[in-house]
Amino acid sequence: xxxxxxxxxxxxxxxxxxxxxxxxxxxxxxxxxxxxxxxxxxxxxxxxxxxxxxxxxxxxxxxxxxxxxxxxxxxxxxxxxxxxxxxxxxxxxxxxxxxxxxxxxxxxxxxxxxxxxxxxxxxxxxxxxxxxxxxxxxxxxxxxxxxxxxxxxxxxxxxxxxxxxxxxxxxxxxxxxxxxxxxxxxxxxxxxxxxxxxxxxxxxxxxxxxxxxxxxxxxxxxxxxxxxxxxxxxxxxxxxxxxxxxxxxxxxxxxxxxxxxxxxxxxxxxxxxxxxxxxxxxxxxxxxxxxxxxxxxxxxxxxxxxxxxxxxxxxxxxxxxxxxxxxxxxxxxxxxxxxxxxxxxx
Amino acid sequence: xxxxxxxxxxxxxxxxxxxxxxxxxxxxxxxxxxxxxxxxxxxxxxxxxxxxxxxxxxxxxxxxxxxxxxxxxxxxxxxxxxxxxxxxxxxxxxxxxxxxxxxxxxxxxxxxxxxxxxxxxxxxxxxxxxxxxxxxxxxxxxxxxxxxxxxxxxxxxxxxxxxxxxxxxxxxxxxxxxxxxxxxxxxxxxxxxxxxxxxxxxxxxxxxxxxxxxxxxxxxxxxxxxxxxxxxxxxxxxxxxxxxxxxxxxxxxxxxxxxxxxxxxxxxxxxxxxxxxxxxxxxxxxxxxxxxxxxxxxxxxxxxxxxxxxxxxxxxx
Numbered sequence: 038x039x040x041x042x043x044x045x046x047x048x049x050x051x052x053x054x055x056x057x058x059x060x061x062x063x064x065x066x067x068x069x070x071x072x073x074x075x076x077x078x079x080x081x082x083x084x085x086x087x088x089x090x091x092x093x094x095x096x097x098x099x100x101x102x103x104x105x106x107x108x109x110x111x112x113x114x115x116x117x118x119x120x121x122x123x124x125x126x127x128x129x130x131x132x133x134x135x136x137x138x139x140x141x142x143x144x145x146x147x148x149x150x151x152x153x154x155x156x157x158x159x160x161x162x163x164x165x166x167x168x169x170x171x172x173x174x175x176x177x178x179x180x181x182x183x184x185x186x187x188x189x190x191x192x193x194x195x196x197x198x199x200x201x202x203x204x205x206x207x208x209x210x211x212x213x214x215x216x217x218x219x220x221x222x223x224x225x226x227x228x229x230x231x232x233x234x235x236x237x238x239x240x241x242x243x244x245x246x247x248x249x250x251x252x253x254x255x256x257x258x259x260x261x262x263x264x265x266x267x268x269x270x271x272x273x274x275x276x277x278x279x280x281x282x283x284x285x286x287x288x289x290x291x292x293x294x295x296x297x298x299x300x301x302x303x304x305x306x307x308x309x310x311x312x313x314x315x316x317x318x319x320x321x322x323x324x325x326x327x328x329x330x331x332x333x334x335x336x337x338x339x340x341x342x343x344x345x346x347x348x349x350x351x352x353x354x355x356x357x358x359x360x361x362x363x364x365x366x367x368x369x370x371x372x373x374x375x376x377x378x379x380x381x382x383x
Numbered sequence: 384x385x386x387x388x389x390x391x392x393x394x395x396x397x398x399x400x401x402x403x404x405x406x407x408x409x410x411x412x413x414x415x416x417x418x419x420x421x422x423x424x425x426x427x428x429x430x431x432x433x434x435x436x437x438x439x440x441x442x443x444x445x446x447x448x449x450x451x452x453x454x455x456x457x458x459x460x461x462x463x464x465x466x467x468x469x470x471x472x473x474x475x476x477x478x479x480x481x482x483x484x485x486x487x488x489x490x491x492x493x494x495x496x497x498x499x500x501x502x503x504x505x506x507x508x509x510x511x512x513x514x515x516x517x518x519x520x521x522x523x524x525x526x527x528x529x530x531x532x533x534x535x536x537x538x539x540x541x542x543x544x545x546x547x548x549x550x551x552x553x554x555x556x557x558x559x560x561x562x563x564x565x566x567x568x569x570x571x572x573x574x575x576x577x578x579x580x581x582x583x584x585x586x587x588x589x590x591x592x593x594x595x596x597x598x599x600x601x602x603x604x605x606x607x608x609x610x611x612x613x614x615x616x617x618x619x620x621x622x623x624x625x626x627x628x629x630x631x632x633x634x635x636x637x638x639x640x641x642x643x644x645x646x647x648x649x650x651x652x653x654x655x656x657x658x659x660x661x662x663x664x665x666x667x668x669x670x671x672x673x674x675x676x677x678x679x680x681x682x683x684x685x686x687x688x689x690x691x692x693x694x695x696x697x698x699x700x
Binding site for chain 2: 087202302
C-alpha cells in the first residue's frame with residue numbers, strides 16, 4: 038500500500054473521531070447510556086493511537102504526525118476524564134482522613150500555640166492595668182479603643198435585615214482573609230505575621246474589655262461569646278495551612294523541593310477547607326445569634342456546644358488509633374500515606 | 384519532558400495504550416487572554432446579578448437585607464470558587480479556557496481532579512503578588528485599587544520546564560493547548576512532468592528520514608509560496624541532488640523536489656501489508672475445491688506460502 042492511499046483510507050476515521058470529540062466536549066457524562074458510542078469511540082481512538090505509533094515506520098509526512106499528536110491528545114482527555122467521586126469517598130474524606138491529617142500535623146500545633154499563646158499573653162497584659170499600664174492603649178491605639186467602646190455602648194438590638202446583611206459581610210470578609218492567609222503561605226512571613234497580629238490585637242481587645250472599670254465590657258462579651266470559638270479556631274487553622282505550604286518549601290524530608298511543595302499542598306488542603314467551613318459557621322453565628330438580645334446563658338450554651346463539636350471533630354475523630362492508621366496507610370486520598378506506612382508497620 | 388525535544392514546548396505523555404504523544408504547552412501569552420476572558424465573564428455575571436437584585440430588591444419579594452446577603456455571597460463565590468467549579472466539572476476547562484482552547488491536565492497526562500482544581504485556584508492570589516497600589520504613582524488615588532503584577536507567576540513560569548505557575552506546581556498540573564488542527568490532505572501534484580521525472584531518479588537512491596520530512600514539509604507548503612521563492616528555497620536542497628543524479632543543471636529545483644515527494648509518498652510501496660500473505664482461508668479452500676473437485680486429496684498447508692496459492696490471490700494487494 039502507498040502512503041497516499043493509507044492516508045486516504047484512515048482520514049475518514051480521524052475525521053469521525055474529531056467529530057465525536059467535539060460533541061462530547063462539554064457534556065458531564067459523555068458516555069452515559071451510549072454503549073455503542075463508547076466502543077466506537079475507543080476503537081477509533083485505538084486506531085489513531087496505532088497510526089501515531091506506526092508514523093515513524095510508515096514515514097508519514099510531519100504535518101500528519103503533528104495532526105495525529107493533537108487528535109490523540111484530544112481524544113485522550115475525553116476518554117480518560119476526571120473521576121466522578123461518589124459520596125462514599127467524600128464522607129470518608131470528611132469524617133476520617135481530614136481530622137486525622139489535621140490532628141497529626143505539627144504546623145497546626147505550632148499555629149495553635151503561637152495564636153492562643155500570644156492571645157492569652159496579650160489579654161493578660163491588657164487586663165492588668167496596675168502592673169502593665171498603657172499596654173492596651175499602645176497595642177490598639179486610643180482612637181480604636183474609643184471607637185470600640187462606643188460601638189458596644191448601647192445594648193444589642195438589630196432587625197432581621199441587618200442580621201442577614203452582616204452574615205453576608207462576615208462570610209465575604211473573614212473567609213477571604215483566611216484564604217489569603219493560605220495563598221500567601223509559600224511566602225511564610227505574611228501568614229505568620231497575620232497570625233501574630235490577629236492574636237495580639239484580639240487578645241488586647243479581650244483583655245481591655247474584661248477590665249472591671251470598662252462599662253462596654255458586658256455588651257462586648259454578650260456579642261463575642263457565641264461565635265468566638267469558631268472564629269478563633271478558624272483564624273489559627275488558616276494560618277496553619279499557610280504555614281504548612283511554606284514549610285514544605287524548605288523542610289523537604291528527602292524529597293525533591295518541587296515534589297515536597299506539591300505533597301505539602303495536599304496536606305494543607307484539609308486544614309484550609311476546615312477553616313473555610315468554620316469561617317462560614319462563625320459568620321452565621323455572628324450574624325444571627327451574637328447581635329440578638331437573647332439571654333447570655335443561651336449564647337454561652339452555643340459557645341459550649343460549638344467547642345464540644347470542634348473537640349469531637351478534631352480530637353475524637355482525629356486522634357490516631359492503630360486500626361484507623363492501618364486502614365489509611367494505603368489510601369490514595371490520605372496526604373500522609375507515605376509516613377503512615379512506616380508507622381503502621383512499626 | 385523528552386530530552387531530545389527539550390527546546391520545544393511539548394510534554395510527552397505515555398497513554399495506557401503504550402503510545403507516546405505530545406501536548407503543546409500553553410505559555411503566558413496564551414494564558415493571559417483566557418484569564419482576562421474569565422475575569423470579564425465573572426464581572427459580567429456579578430454585575431448582571433446586581434442589576435437583577437436591585438430590580439427585585441425594591442419589591443416585597445425579597446427584603447433588602449436578604450438582597451445584600453446574596454450579593455455578598457455571590458461576589459465571594461465568584462471570587463474564590465469560579466475556577467474550581469468549572470475546572471473540576473468541565474474536565475479542566477473554564478469558559479475562558481474553552482474559548483482560547485487550552486485545558487488544565489495533570490503533569491502525568493491524566494485529567495485533573497477536584498483536589499487539584501482547589502489547590503491551583505486557591506493559590507491564585509500568591510501568583511498575583513506583589514499587588515501594587517495606584518497610590519505609589521498618583522498620590523491622590525484611592526487606596527482600594529490594588530493591581531496585581533503577576534510577577535510571582537511570571538518568574539515561576541520562566542523557571543519551570545512546563546510553564547507552570549505557583550498554583551500549578553503545588554497541584555501538579557500544567558496547561559496545554561487543546562485545539563483541533565486542520566485535517567491533513569494529500570498534496571495535489573497536477574504537473575505531469577513530476578511523475579515522469581520521478582521515473583528517472585536512480586532506483587538505488589534512498590532518502591534519509593530527515594530529508595523525507597523536509598521534502599514533505601516543502602511539498603505541503605509550496606502552493607502558498609510564489610514561484611520565484613519556490614526556486615530559491617528548493618535550490619538549496621536540489622542542487623547537490625541534481626549533481627548526484629547526473630541531471631541537467633537547468634532542471635527546475637521545484638520540480639525535482641516534487642518528483643522526490645511523488646516517489647517517496649505517492650508512488651512508492653512504503654511498507655508491506657502484513658495481511659498480504661494471509662488471505663482468507665475460506666476463500667482459498669473454496670477455490671481449491673472448485674478447481675480440484677469434490678474430493679480434496681491434497682493436505683492443505685497450515686501457513687500457505689505464496690507459491691501454494693492461486694496467482695490471483697497473490698496480486699490482490
